[in-house]
Amino acid sequence: xxxxxxxxxxxxxxxxxxxxxxxxxxxxxxxxxxxxxxxxxxxxxxxxxxxxxxxxxxxxxxxxxxxxxxxxxxxxxxxxxxxxxxxxxxxxxxxxxxxxxxxxxxxxxxxxxxxxxxxxxxxxxxxxxxxxxxxxxxxxxxxxxxxxxxxxxxxxxxxxxxxxxxxxxxxxxxxxxxxxxxxxxxxxxxxxxxxxxxxxxxxxxxxxxxxxxxxxxxxxxxxxxxxxxxxxxxxxxxxxxxxxxxxxxxxxxxxxxxxxxxxxxxxxxxxxxxxxxxxxxxxxxxxxxxxxxxxxxxxxxxxxxxxxxxxxxxxxxxxxxxxxxxxxxxxxxxxxxxxxxxxxxxxxxxxxxxxxxxxxxxxxxxxxxxxxxxxxxxxxxxxxxxxxxxxxxxxxxxxxxxxxxxxxxxxxxxxxxxxxxxxxxxxxxxxxxxxxxxxxxxxxxxxxxxxxxxxxxxxxxxxxxxxxxxxxxxxxxxxxxxxxxxxxxxxxxxxxxxxxxxxxxxxxxxxxxxxxxxxxxxxxxxxxxxxxxxxxxxxxxxxxxxxxxxxxxxxxxxxxxxxxxxxxxxxxxxxxxxxxxxxxxx
Numbered sequence: 001x002x003x004x005x006x007x008x009x010x011x012x013x014x015x016x017x018x019x020x021x022x023x024x025x026x027x028x029x030x031x032x033x034x035x036x037x038x039x040x041x042x043x044x045x046x047x048x049x050x051x052x053x054x055x056x057x058x059x060x061x062x063x064x065x066x067x068x069x070x071x072x073x074x075x076x077x078x079x080x081x082x083x084x085x086x087x088x089x090x091x092x093x094x095x096x097x098x099x100x101x102x103x104x105x106x107x108x109x110x111x112x113x114x115x116x117x118x119x120x121x122x123x124x125x126x127x128x129x130x131x132x133x134x135x136x137x138x139x140x141x142x143x144x145x146x147x148x149x150x151x152x153x154x155x156x157x158x159x160x161x162x163x164x165x166x167x168x169x170x171x172x173x174x175x176x177x178x179x180x181x182x183x184x185x186x187x188x189x190x191x192x193x194x195x196x197x198x199x200x201x202x203x204x205x206x207x208x209x210x211x212x213x214x215x216x217x218x219x220x221x222x223x224x225x226x227x228x229x230x231x232x233x234x235x236x237x238x239x240x241x242x243x244x245x246x247x248x249x250x251x252x253x254x255x256x257x258x259x260x261x262x263x264x265x266x267x268x269x270x271x272x273x274x275x276x277x278x279x280x281x282x283x284x285x286x287x288x289x290x291x292x293x294x295x296x297x298x299x300x301x302x303x304x305x306x307x308x309x310x311x312x313x314x315x316x317x318x319x320x321x322x323x324x325x326x327x328x329x330x331x332x333x334x335x336x337x338x339x340x341x342x343x344x345x346x347x348x349x350x351x352x353x354x355x356x357x358x359x360x361x362x363x364x365x366x367x368x369x370x371x372x373x374x375x376x377x378x379x380x381x382x383x384x385x386x387x388x389x390x391x392x393x394x395x396x397x398x399x400x401x402x403x404x405x406x407x408x409x410x411x412x413x414x415x416x417x418x419x420x421x422x423x424x425x426x427x428x429x430x431x432x433x434x435x436x437x438x439x440x441x442x443x444x445x446x447x448x449x450x451x452x453x454x455x456x457x458x459x460x461x462x463x464x465x466x467x468x469x470x471x472x473x474x475x476x477x478x479x480x481x482x483x484x485x486x487x488x489x490x491x492x493x494x495x496x497x498x499x500x501x502x503x504x505x506x507x508x509x510x511x512x513x514x515x516x517x518x519x520x521x522x523x524x525x526x527x528x529x530x531x532x533x534x535x536x537x538x539x540x541x542x543x544x545x546x547x548x549x550x551x552x553x554x555x556x557x558x559x560x561x562x563x564x565x566x567x568x569x570x571x572x573x574x575x576x577x578x579x580x581x582x583x584x585x586x
Contacts, residue, residue: 032138033545038557043139043211044147045132046197050099096175096195098159105163106539112158115274115536121405122157123271124215124248127499127544129153131552134543139553144201148560149244150210154179157215160223172222180221183207183238208242208562215271217249217401228351228401229581230254239265240572242565244556249403251423253581255432260571264564266555267427269497269548270405277385277412278546279533280503286331286389290339293376311372313341313392315480331389333414333491333504339376341369342475343391343415345384346406350399352586355420358454359395359471366461367472388413392483393475397421397448402584411442411493414504416486418475420448422585428496428551437496441489446474448586495547502546503531 029035105111111119112126132139132151141147159173172180178190186206188199202210214220218227220236233239233254237247240258245265255262276282316337331338344363346356363370369391373382376390384406388394394410398421407424410417426443429436439445455470456463463469494505534540558564 029138032136033543034137034139034550034553037139037550037553039139039148039553039560041138041141042146042148042560043132043151043556044141044144044149044201045151045153046195048096048099048153049196050095097162097173098155101161101163102155102158105158109536109539111161111163111165113536113538115538119157119161120273121270122215123273123538124246124268125155125157125213126538127271127273128213128246128552129155130538130541131544131549134541136543147201148209149556150201152179152210152212152243154212156213156219156221160216160219167223170223170225176221179212180238183221183241183243205562206242206565208244208565209560210243211556212243212245214245214247217247217403228583230257231580231582234580240568240577242562242569244559244562246552249401250425250432251402251581251584252425252431253423253585255425257580258568258571258575260564261568263433264559264568266552266559267425267432268552269408269411269427270403271499272405272409272412273499273536273538275500275533275535275537275542277409278498278500278502279531279535281535282385282413283332283389283504286386289382289386290331290376290390310375311340311367311369312337313478313483314476315478315483316341316392333487338390338392338415340372340387340391342367342393342395342418342472343369343373343384343387344395345381345387346395346397346399350397351401351584352398352421352448355448355452355586356397359397359420359451361458362454362456362470363395363472365458366456366470369472384409385413388415391415393418393444393478395420395471396424398424398584398586408497411490411497412502414487414490414494416483416490417443418471419443419445420451420586422448428555437492438489442486442493444478444486446471452586496551497548498546499544499548500533500537500542500546501531505547 029040034040106113111117112123114120129151131137144150154175156176159176160167162168174190174194178194181187181189182191182199182202188202191197191199191202214237218232220232220238222236224231224236227235230251230253233247233250237245239245239247240261246268247265248268248270250262250267344359346360348357348360350356370381373387373390374380376382381387382390388410392415394406394413394415394417396404396407396410396417396419398404399406402421402423402425407417407419407426425431426437426439429439431439450468451471454464455468455473463473491505494502498505534542537544
C-alpha cells in the first residue's frame, strides 16, 4: 500500500500514482492506538537514504517531488534538482552508514536486536522510531509545512557500535558532525550536502521543534571518554540547545541547576525490549520455580516455615499459610507477600564501586534473602529476571552513571525499587516535573553513603554498629501497610515505564491481543495472565502501545512547535554556566 512504497525510480520518473491519502488515513487510523493524540498526523520524519532510494512511505507525488528538489543536485542525473524526470543514480550519494548495520543486526537478531543482549538497554532510538513509523501508527504527516514536530532519524547507537560488540572507533561520524554543526553553530552546509536534505525547517524555529534521541547515558553526537557529571548532557547531547533531546539520564545536579532546560527535554527509562517482561512469561516462570521449590520443602506439613521462604520480610510472614496450595504468597501483582525479602545483584564497577561491593558482600554472606534465593532455585543464584519477580524489594545502586537498567526492570517485575544513587532521577516524576508521578509512592530512597562499608562482620555476620544497621535490617522496618501502598504505586509506574502493554500493571490487559501471533495462555486466569506478545517485539514489528509510548507523546505534544525552548533560553541568560559537576554523586 501507499505506506510501504519506497521513493524509487518510478517516483522520480513520474510513473508513480499516489492513492487517496484521505481514504488511506481513514482506513489505517481506525486501529491506531494514538488516534486521539494531539500529535495525530503532526510529526514529520526526515527521509533516510539507503544507497539507491529514499526510505520513506506515504508521500504523495507532489510531496516526493519537494523532497527530491531539496536533495543536493549530485543525487540526480540531471543538473536541475527540480527536474524529477531523470533516473536516480545510487553511486552519486553514499547511504547513511547506520542503515546497513541496522538492517544486518535486525536480520541476524544480534547486538541491538537481541532482546536479552547487553546492547538491548540502548534501544530507545529503535523503539521510538517504531512508535512513529509503524504501519499502525498515525502520528506522521507527510507535509512538513503542517508539522508540529520534526524527527531526525539519526540512529546514534547503531552508527557508533556498527554491528560490533565493542565500538570500532570513538571518532565523530560525518553525519553526527553535520548535526553538531547545525545545533552548535547554525551551520547547515553539511546537513544539506551530506544528509542531502533541506535546512528550511531547521531554520524556522532554530530547531526547537526537532527531536533527537540519545539512547546511551554517556554518549551523544560525539564520544569523549571518561567524562561524567553534567558533561554529556551539556556537551555531547546538547541539551542546553534548542532541539528536544530524548535521553535516558539526567542527574539531580543538572536538574537543580537547569530546571527549565531539563524540562524542555524528555527523560526516558532504560528500555526493555524483551517481550517476556510484559507478556507474563517471566512471572509465570518465577512462580514455577517457587512452587517447585516449595513442593520439595513441604514435607514438614506446614509445621515450620520451608527453607525457601525463610528470606521473607517479617512484616509479610504468615506462618500458618505456607503450603503449596496457599494463596498467601505470590510472585505476581496481587497484594500477597513475595517469598524473598529483597534482591541485589551488581558487579564491582562504576562510579560507586565501594558501595556496590560492600552491599554485595553483606547480602551474599549474611542475608536470609540471598540464602532463600539459593534454596528456591536448586542451590544456584537465580537469573536476575526471576530474582526480581520473587522479591519484595529490589536494591538499585548506580552503575557507570547514576541510573541503570535495573531500576526499571525492578518496576516491571513489581519489585519495589530501593534507590541508593543520589544523582538518579526518575523519568516523568516530580523529581523532574512539578506534575509528575510522586516517586515516593512507588520507590524508597536511602542514603548510599550509609552503606559505603560493610555493616556486618565477615564470617559471623554480627552487626557492626546498631546505630547504622545493615540494609536488610532497614528494610525490615518497612511496615506491611507501607509495602501495600508502594505496590499500588508500582502499578502506575510500571505502566508509565512500559513500551508495550504490561499484563501485570495494566488493569485492562484481559483485552490485549497481538493478532499476528499465536495466543500464549489464558489471560482470564488472574494467577497466570499472559498476552501473546512475542518475545522479540522489535523483530516482529509490534507497535509500541504501552503507557510509556502514550507518555512520550503527551510530553512531545506539550513541546510542539518548540514551545518550551523559550523558557530554557531565558534561564540560560541568568544561570551562571560553567563549573558544572564533572563526577556523579553516590
